[in-house]
Amino acid sequence: MSHLDATADLLKAARDTLRETVAPGLRAEARYRAAMVANAMAIAVRELELGPGTQAAERQRLLDFYGSPDTTLAALRARLCRDLRSGALVDEQVGELRGLLQEFVQARLAISNPGYAGSQKSPADQLPRAQDGPSGRDPPSPPVHSVLTAGRK
DSSP, X not given: OOHHHHHHHHHHHHHHHIIIIIXXXXXXXXXXXXXXXXXXXXXXXXXXXXXXXXXXXXXXXXXXXXXXXXXXXXXXHHHHHHHHHHTXXXXXXXXXXXXXXXXXXXXXXXXXXXHHHTTOOOGGGGSOXXXXXXXXOOOOOOOHHHHXXXXXX
């Protein structure tokens, strides 16, 4: 058993004790706070269990996207942010990038709020696709920034 597995097991046991033994004896306000702590503990457990694999997959997908030599996830994320801000991405990359970002968000939601992860559609899903264009013509491509921020206010 690895150190991370042991830590996750310890957090699970502490969370179960908090929820099943401690919280029922608390007043409503304190019970709510105990529930918040238990939820944070559950997120920490999922981060320990899923985080390394999620980060490795994100890194590999960004390496593939950029066709980059081996580099760190932090460096790849920084490059993506720079490219988004500067408008360096070309229209042909927008669809692939949209898919990548949706994958990354779903993976993070699986850790932070797994009940939400499959229950919502992305605002990007509401954007027109090439097959939606009139007379079989492709609609003009929106700027990358507008694709990525669709639905935000």
